[in-house]
Amino acid sequence: MATAPTAANDQRYVYRFGGGVSDGGKGDRNLLGGKGANLAEMASIGLPVPPGFTISTDMCTRYYDEGGIFPDSLKAEVAQGLAHIEAVTGKKFGNANDPLLVSVRSGARASMPGMMDTVLNLGLNDLTVQGLAAVSGDQRFAWDSYRRFIQMYSDVVLELDHARFEEALEIAKEDRGYTLDTEMTAADWQALVAEYKALVEELWSKPFPQDVHDQLWGAIGAVFGSWQSERAKVYRRLNDIPASWGTAVNVQAMVFGNMGDTSATGVAFTRDPSTGANAYYGEFLINAQGEDVVAGIRTPQYLTKAAREAAGAKPLSMEEALPETYAELAKVFDLLERHYRDMQDIEFTVQQGKLWMLQTRSGKRTAKAALKIAVDMASEGLITKEEAILRVDPAALDQLLHPTLDPAAPRDVLTKGLPASPGAASGKVVFDADAAEKAAAAGESVILVRVETSPEDIHGMHAAKGILTARGGMTSHAAVVARGMGRPCVSGAGTLSIKASEGVMRVGQREVRAGEVITIDGTTGEVMVGEVPTIQPELAGDFGTLMVWADGVRRLKVRTNAETPLDCRTAREFGAEGIGLCRTEHMFFDAARITAVRQMILASDEAGRRAALDKLLPEQRADFAEIFRVMAGLPCTIRLLDPPLHEFLPHEESEFAEVAESSGVDIETLKRRAAELHEFNPMLGHRGCRLGVTFPEIYEMQARAIFEAAVSLDEAPVPEIMIPLVATARELELMKAVVDKAAEAVFAETGKRVDYLVGTMIELPRAALKAGEIAEVGEFFSFGTNDLTQTTLGVSRDDAGRFLTAYVEQGIYAKDPFVSLDVEGVGELVRIAAERGRAARDGLKLGICGEHGGDPASIAFCEVVGLDYVSASPYRVPIARLAAAQAALGKEG
Amino acid sequence: MATAPTAANDQRYVYRFGGGVSDGGKGDRNLLGGKGANLAEMASIGLPVPPGFTISTDMCTRYYDEGGIFPDSLKAEVAQGLAHIEAVTGKKFGNANDPLLVSVRSGARASMPGMMDTVLNLGLNDLTVQGLAAVSGDQRFAWDSYRRFIQMYSDVVLELDHARFEEALEIAKEDRGYTLDTEMTAADWQALVAEYKALVEELWSKPFPQDVHDQLWGAIGAVFGSWQSERAKVYRRLNDIPASWGTAVNVQAMVFGNMGDTSATGVAFTRDPSTGANAYYGEFLINAQGEDVVAGIRTPQYLTKAAREAAGAKPLSMEEALPETYAELAKVFDLLERHYRDMQDIEFTVQQGKLWMLQTRSGKRTAKAALKIAVDMASEGLITKEEAILRVDPAALDQLLHPTLDPAAPRDVLTKGLPASPGAASGKVVFDADAAEKAAAAGESVILVRVETSPEDIHGMHAAKGILTARGGMTSHAAVVARGMGRPCVSGAGTLSIKASEGVMRVGQREVRAGEVITIDGTTGEVMVGEVPTIQPELAGDFGTLMVWADGVRRLKVRTNAETPLDCRTAREFGAEGIGLCRTEHMFFDAARITAVRQMILASDEAGRRAALDKLLPEQRADFAEIFRVMAGLPCTIRLLDPPLHEFLPHEESEFAEVAESSGVDIETLKRRAAELHEFNPMLGHRGCRLGVTFPEIYEMQARAIFEAAVSLDEAPVPEIMIPLVATARELELMKAVVDKAAEAVFAETGKRVDYLVGTMIELPRAALKAGEIAEVGEFFSFGTNDLTQTTLGVSRDDAGRFLTAYVEQGIYAKDPFVSLDVEGVGELVRIAAERGRAARDGLKLGICGEHGGDPASIAFCEVVGLDYVSASPYRVPIARLAAAQAALGKEG
Numbered sequence A, B: 001m002a003t004a005p006t007a008a009n010d011q012r013y014v015y016r017f018g019g020g021v022s023d024g025g026k027g028d029r030n031l032l033g034g035k036g037a038n039l040a041e042m043a044s045i046g047l048p049v050p051p052g053f054t055i056s057t058d059m060c061t062r063y064y065d066e067g068g069i070f071p072d073s074l075k076a077e078v079a080q081g082l083a084h085i086e087a088v089t090g091k092k093f094g095n096a097n098d099p100l101l102v103s104v105r106s107g108a109r110a111s112m113p114g115m116m117d118t119v120l121n122l123g124l125n126d127l128t129v130q131g132l133a134a135v136s137g138d139q140r141f142a143w144d145s146y147r148r149f150i151q152m153y154s155d156v157v158l159e160l161d162h163a164r165f166e167e168a169l170e171i172a173k174e175d176r177g178y179t180l181d182t183e184m185t186a187a188d189w190q191a192l193v194a195e196y197k198a199l200v201e202e203l204w205s206k207p208f209p210q211d212v213h214d215q216l217w218g219a220i221g222a223v224f225g226s227w228q229s230e231r232a233k234v235y236r237r238l239n240d241i242p243a244s245w246g247t248a249v250n251v252q253a254m255v256f257g258n259m260g261d262t263s264a265t266g267v268a269f270t271r272d273p274s275t276g277a278n279a280y281y282g283e284f285l286i287n288a289q290g291e292d293v294v295a296g297i298r299t300p301q302y303l304t305k306a307a308r309e310a311a312g313a314k315p316l317s318m319e320e321a322l323p324e325t326y327a328e329l330a331k332v333f334d335l336l337e338r339h340y341r342d343m344q345d346i347e348f349t350v351q352q353g354k355l356w357m358l359q360t361r362s363g364k365r366t367a368k369a370a371l372k373i374a375v376d377m378a379s380e381g382l383i384t385k386e387e388a389i390l391r392v393d394p395a396a397l398d399q400l401l402h403p404t405l406d407p408a409a410p411r412d413v414l415t416k417g418l419p420a421s422p423g424a425a426s427g428k429v430v431f432d433a434d435a436a437e438k439a440a441a442a443g444e445s446v447i448l449v450r451v452e453t454s455p456e457d458i459h460g461m462h463a464a465k466g467i468l469t470a471r472g473g474m475t476s477h478a479a480v481v482a483r484g485m486g487r488p489c490v491s492g493a494g495t496l497s498i499k500a501s502e503g504v505m506r507v508g509q510r511e512v513r514a515g516e517v518i519t520i521d522g523t524t525g526e527v528m529v530g531e532v533p534t535i536q537p538e539l540a541g542d543f544g545t546l547m548v549w550a551d552g553v554r555r556l557k558v559r560t561n562a563e564t565p566l567d568c569r570t571a572r573e574f575g576a577e578g579i580g581l582c583r584t585e586h587m588f589f590d591a592a593r594i595t596a597v598r599q600m601i602l603a604s605d606e607a608g609r610r611a612a613l614d615k616l617l618p619e620q621r622a623d624f625a626e627i628f629r630v631m632a633g634l635p636c637t638i639r640l641l642d643p644p645l646h647e648f649l650p651h652e653e654s655e656f657a658e659v660a661e662s663s664g665v666d667i668e669t670l671k672r673r674a675a676e677l678h679e680f681n682p683m684l685g686h687r688g689c690r691l692g693v694t695f696p697e698i699y700e701m702q703a704r705a706i707f708e709a710a711v712s713l714d715e716a717p718v719p720e721i722m723i724p725l726v727a728t729a730r731e732l733e734l735m736k737a738v739v740d741k742a743a744e745a746v747f748a749e750t751g752k753r754v755d756y757l758v759g760t761m762i763e764l765p766r767a768a769l770k771a772g773e774i775a776e777v778g779e780f781f782s783f784g785t786n787d788l789t790q791t792t793l794g795v796s797r798d799d800a801g802r803f804l805t806a807y808v809e810q811g812i813y814a815k816d817p818f819v820s821l822d823v824e825g826v827g828e829l830v831r832i833a834a835e836r837g838r839a840a841r842d843g844l845k846l847g848i849c850g851e852h853g854g855d856p857a858s859i860a861f862c863e864v865v866g867l868d869y870v871s872a873s874p875y876r877v878p879i880a881r882l883a884a885a886q887a888a889l890g891k892e893g
Helices: A026-044 A057-065 A072-089 A128-136 A139-156 A162-176 A186-204 A212-226 A230-239 A290-295 A305-311 A323-340 A367-380 A385-391 A394-401 A433-441 A455-463 A477-485 A541-553 A565-573 A584-589 A594-602 A606-631 A653-663 A667-676 A689-694 A696-711 A729-750 A765-769 A771-777 A785-793 A801-809 A826-840 A856-865 A874-888 B026-044 B057-065 B072-089 B128-136 B139-156 B162-176 B186-204 B212-226 B230-239 B290-295 B305-311 B323-340 B367-380 B385-391 B394-401 B433-441 B455-463 B477-485 B541-553 B565-573 B584-589 B594-602 B606-631 B653-663 B667-676 B689-694 B696-711 B729-750 B765-769 B771-777 B785-793 B801-809 B826-840 B856-865 B874-888
Strands: A014-018 A052-055 A102-108 A118-122 A247-253 A264-269 A281-286 A344-351 A354-362 A413-416 A418-421 A424-430 A446-450 A466-469 A489-491 A497-499 A504-507 A510-513 A517-521 A526-529 A557-561 A579-583 A635-639 A718-723 A757-762 A780-784 A845-849 A869-872 B014-018 B052-055 B102-108 B118-122 B247-253 B264-269 B281-286 B344-351 B354-362 B413-416 B418-421 B424-430 B446-450 B466-469 B489-491 B496-499 B504-507 B510-513 B517-521 B526-529 B557-561 B579-583 B635-639 B718-723 B757-762 B780-784 B845-849 B869-872
Touching: A014 A026, A014 A072, A026 A052, A026 A057, A026 A102, A026 A247, A026 A323, A026 A354, A052 A072, A057 A212, A057 A247, A072 A247, A102 A212, A118 A139, A118 A212, A128 A139, A139 A162, A139 A186, A139 A212, A162 A186, A212 A247, A264 A323, A323 A344, A323 A354, A367 A385, A367 A394, A367 A541, A385 A541, A385 A874, A394 A856, A394 A874, A418 A477, A424 A433, A424 A466, A433 A446, A433 A455, A446 A455, A455 A477, A455 A584, A466 A477, A466 A517, A477 A489, A489 A517, A541 A874, A557 A565, A557 A845, A557 A874, A565 A606, A565 A874, A579 A584, A579 A606, A579 A845, A579 A869, A584 A594, A584 A606, A594 A606, A594 A653, A594 A667, A606 A635, A606 A653, A606 A696, A653 A667, A689 A696, A689 A729, A689 B801, A696 A718, A696 A729, A718 A729, A718 A780, A729 A757, A729 A771, A757 A765, A757 A771, A757 A826, A757 A845, A765 A771, A765 A785, A765 A826, A765 B785, A765 B826, A771 A780, A771 A826, A780 A785, A780 A826, A785 A826, A785 B765, A785 B785, A801 B689, A826 A845, A826 A856, A826 B765, A856 A874, A869 A874, B014 B026, B014 B072, B026 B052, B026 B057, B026 B102, B026 B247, B026 B323, B026 B354, B052 B072, B057 B212, B057 B247, B072 B247, B102 B212, B118 B139, B118 B212, B128 B139, B139 B162, B139 B186, B139 B212, B162 B186, B212 B247, B264 B323, B323 B344, B323 B354, B367 B385, B367 B394, B367 B541, B385 B541, B385 B874, B394 B856, B394 B874, B418 B477, B424 B433, B424 B466, B433 B446, B433 B455, B446 B455, B455 B477, B455 B584, B466 B477, B466 B517, B477 B489, B477 B874, B489 B517, B541 B874, B557 B565, B557 B845, B557 B874, B565 B606, B565 B874, B579 B584, B579 B606, B579 B845, B579 B869, B584 B594, B584 B606, B594 B606, B594 B653, B594 B667, B606 B635, B606 B653, B606 B696, B653 B667, B689 B696, B689 B729, B696 B718, B696 B729, B718 B729, B718 B780, B729 B757, B729 B771, B757 B765, B757 B771, B757 B826, B757 B845, B765 B771, B765 B785, B765 B826, B771 B780, B771 B826, B780 B785, B780 B826, B785 B826, B826 B845, B826 B856, B856 B874, B869 B874
Parallel strands: A424 A446, A446 A466, A466 A489, A557 A579, A557 A869, A579 A635, A635 A718, A718 A757, A757 A780, A780 A845, A845 A869, B424 B446, B446 B466, B466 B489, B557 B579, B557 B869, B579 B635, B635 B718, B718 B757, B757 B780, B780 B845, B845 B869
Antiparallel strands: A014 A052, A052 A247, A102 A118, A102 A247, A264 A281, A264 A344, A344 A354, A413 A526, A418 A489, A424 A517, A497 A504, A504 A510, A517 A526, B014 B052, B052 B247, B102 B118, B102 B247, B264 B281, B264 B344, B344 B354, B413 B526, B418 B489, B424 B517, B496 B504, B504 B510, B517 B526
């Protein structure tokens, strides 16, 4: 960094750029903000940047610390900064003959809406406007620039009501019978300037500042002031940006794209930000200022001839209209992309044939583009494969793995809910799970529509192509289960009124009846009437390439949460290396066996339970055999029965009757038993290993089914039998004895043995604390972070909707802790458990199941803690693979 | 310890006593068991103890380690032990002319039912019985002794069916036309011995062992074997006794209390174990063996003349019948009590005028006796005040603080439930809370009878003298609230069928109608028809003395959990030094304000809530003013609203109508709002500070009420305002801002300030882990161990009943973790929070509220962790004071 003029004995705050000087560079983003750092960088590599200076973010912090006052030293520094611009441009700030005009822009470390954006043409007043007219030889340009300045300054610096200024302009045009701004003459603008100045005096009780230094300090103060505006604060809270970062202020000589037909302004990307194609992408306008593009008064023109022709557009592209400047710009594009080693988002202005660069930054892009650009750049040798891996946001992959709606197809949007599980699906509306299963069995595509779903709906959710609910949030039952199954889901569509009994749902006056086709988009939350065509995802190509690279660097294994052969197959296609969580209770909801399950639950003694379990044994054995066959020798973690029994209870009279017939117990007794099973807080109730401790015959049957299935196969799987909701070593000891006994019995009966492990979920704070003792019994741990989050935070996932939004908005939780692991709280327990567990048992296998296993930030934490694997729902397996690779490369969550 | 014969190169297992030798003493309880250690001790201080030896507990451990085999070295040691007895008694084991007979008894470190107890007269066989007859000159005595031996040995050593032996004796008597054993002649006994021997051969397939050494080793093996009996294992699990302790075996020369009218046997206490009075207490039988006392064939006689006269009994006391031996015995009593410095429980036998001591140990006693004995002994100078404090079980005090039923009064017991809250009460049956309140207001005593209680019943529970429920366990809502209020409660009276709508309850065929009087005993669980007179507790005297001593040594302050002026007054009488937990929600159930509370809950916006809160403000202010007045300057911790709002919801149509009228909102809207408030797991739902974050106006009103009340008083209290269910520092920060703002507003309005603190409950695992950050905001912590237990263990207190019993029985939890703190799990979080909190804020005030604050074991833990105070319900304040004193003296929980 070159030395620059600065007051003695005081910290430096002003950094110059342009005219062969660069006091900063791209490494100074924290000090100069993104915009300032990149302007300095471009200047330093010889690109044409209008000269200017940046007041550093440190000044912002000091400004607030000292109660909104600027230190004297800053005045001197700013004067020196202005002198720099004057020296380079040969113009003088406030000079009546050849005035220097500047822009003032904010620029924080991270791009941040909600802050003061831009004031252009600063330095104009009643005198200098004359000078500008003389120098440019264009009266109209000068007065138009002055009125633009007053309008902008009044809005963003003086914070006067901008509607009044727009109104005055409209009236001026109406009075003259004009429709377009371009019809306004120099005299018209001059008259409007007079009106604007009167308006300022009326609204602000002071005349519009004529002193150009007052103008400048007002704008600088406004930029710093906007850092603490309510909008900026809200944005920072939502995006986890500390207030201490502060913003910088950029003061830069104006260049004009509106000085005739050899002038222009434009924005461009060095590659296509939508598809990732390696072709310049952008638009420009001849004889215009940047704001005109935004205003939409004229249609911008294409940058390249190829793009213009592809779109069948008439107006000449920049390549055709300004071939020399275009050639110069193209060189700049290539230079910047090579220099920054990333696709750039660029702003430029051409003033009377001379190209000026106003901004460059890494460009935002779609997931698809991100993937293609990363793979292409690595193939081009511009970046390494490791960098390519780090360039793609794993969460964004989700969009690519599901069918998406054809963006070209028309949509008849009925309503909008929450984007609860990505992907799109069309199908006939059904209002209950049984109907869904029946229709699906008949080969029909259906969308299951429910007020909210419960565990009993799972077979219907599985049968449906998509799920739509009127209630429930992003972590409701419907959302969680749908994501797990890879089914698109729109939840909490609040305007939807469902009358299942009448076979109709309504939004306002519109009705959709059972059997009519709807389409849901789980990525946007839209619900549409009729079928909207979808596009299938492309899993080979760039995606496949990146996955191979990712697998090459990651340390964490990736397993899947799955309990059906279909899900297992999907997960294997997506690269799963085993099952991390097979929830056996999901197998219990099948229509063919629910009656036996209910008979078991409602039995009043062990004999009654055993009678029902005998019916379930062959069914479970068949389930496991099928899963083991698909997973062919990979490790499979199977969790024994976990949920509170009342989730399986019958509700309808007919259901009670079925159980009564099946078990030979009268309906009244069954109903009494069912009522007795009510719990106030089922999440903390009689579930998990508590079922196994009180009714060991249930776990005995499940263990037997697992071992009978395992010994029946040639390619023996490695069952890892997992005991849920353990809080003490003793529970695991008792349950392990049940499993071991069943294993020995099966081995003795069949004369064949298989290896297996018995371990536990760590999903209660006490289990984490007592992990040392528990690891003396258990052979592996799987962190059940869903329940661990519920208990550590004392928050029921099903009930959190009522306050979680307020909690995230008020900065209590950075993110929904059920989506991204609460590293500070829950994470400390995971860390404690991992340490104590490994201290007690060498090589204890550690994994994570639950929703967090598919969340990149949480996976980064798992890498740091040194877990052995993560487990995610099938459709999130690729996300987990990429996130695991990024974590191995040191990316933080 | 004297050296004794032992095999070289091997560990020593046999320890002798009697005849001037004592290889052990009272300090050797771990090695010799309680019985063996005390026999050796008595022998060493010169008391007449029949000679014998003890096989140590180490042998028990080795016996199991080596698979139930005795080492050779033991044979030699036992032989040497027998030689010792033979040398002292001059008799020979197995000698046909003058045989040595011995008793064999087990004796563990702690008294333990479930183990083999005693075999007497061992050493008798077909030959030695003749010798015994010759030496004693009593054929009948000899044959009676032999048949007793066979019967006992067959039962406890050979484990044959004892009923067959009793049956044979009965038939023998019937055949001879006898009714009493005493009618059996020598010949009759001899004939029975033959029958017994035949019976042994039939049942055991081997003849009764005639070799006296076989008899002895059989008995020794049986004692060790009984250590691992199922009954012993269960007892150990329930009482937390490790299996590794093992049992000792005591072999001792027989002495006979049944050798004529100068022989006797008896048991005695050195003080009255029931009242604690300093007078010998016991009973004896002339010409009898110890088992005859138990058999109840003859009525035992009093020990002292005074006791006999007081009871108006005829048969002479020992003091009168055997004056010389009695005098000798009395000297032994005094010696033993001085020697052991505690009241002793003694067994003795007089054989033909010679006194023998068979056992001494510290005697069990009632709470009342424990208190009196401790205070008396300290006053007598026998023990120190500190020892007196440690001698009284704090939990037992509970019995003394409540009215008790007159034991002399007749009782008509209707049924029995769980002893959920101690004390006794009589009153008219009412079936709902409103009726209870109304009747109580009219001056009537009522018992509130409910299937189970809910928070809405609290005003009725408070109005009632006692509570009876048909459902719910020891930690049900009814039990917890009743204990908190000091109301007697019987819960879970399962045989009770309540038809509130008909105004009747039934047990089988018996009916009790509303308005009829019943009595409940919360200490025993009995429910009686009619009024049973009660006795009021005595709180001065010994109790008062001990409390003063306890207060002199304790470090922990003791506060109370209270929210009514009455409870506050009670607690102050019991010595509370402040309020540790004032649950403001309890004030919301009052009939006069519940409608406003409901209006607040069901309001759809802030304006609606504020309208309702305006009605509640003056009520809350009056509540606090009254409490502050009673607590006069003491610190008062007030918890802002905590429970899920739906606890307050209306149920009845009339209740909805009231709210509709009060709020001007239609009933249908109210019902919809009420339905929306349903939660799946309310314990983990929208409650605690989550209410404050989403509806800050509620906490604002409560804070305002507190400060308005505080400034209105001359003797300003120190309000400690507690924010519940905090998991992050940010929540506390937001809520503290609400409280501070309300404080400043009130101070400005009134021109008066009071000191106050804002702190939080630590009741979620995350809060414990993040205690460092939270302490930067909060000025005190109160450990809410009820909720912290629920979340750390993942157990809902309201639902735990279904498995907690099985859990305690199977040794998963040593005790109900809601009664006694789970020190290993929940305790670690308390410790972490205390450390991190104090590291962040010097002198951070730490306390505990919740049920554990009144549990002695938990209080011991609080002392170790260094908390500042515990808080208990009013009636447990004295328990907490004593337990805190014991903890300060180093007693472990």
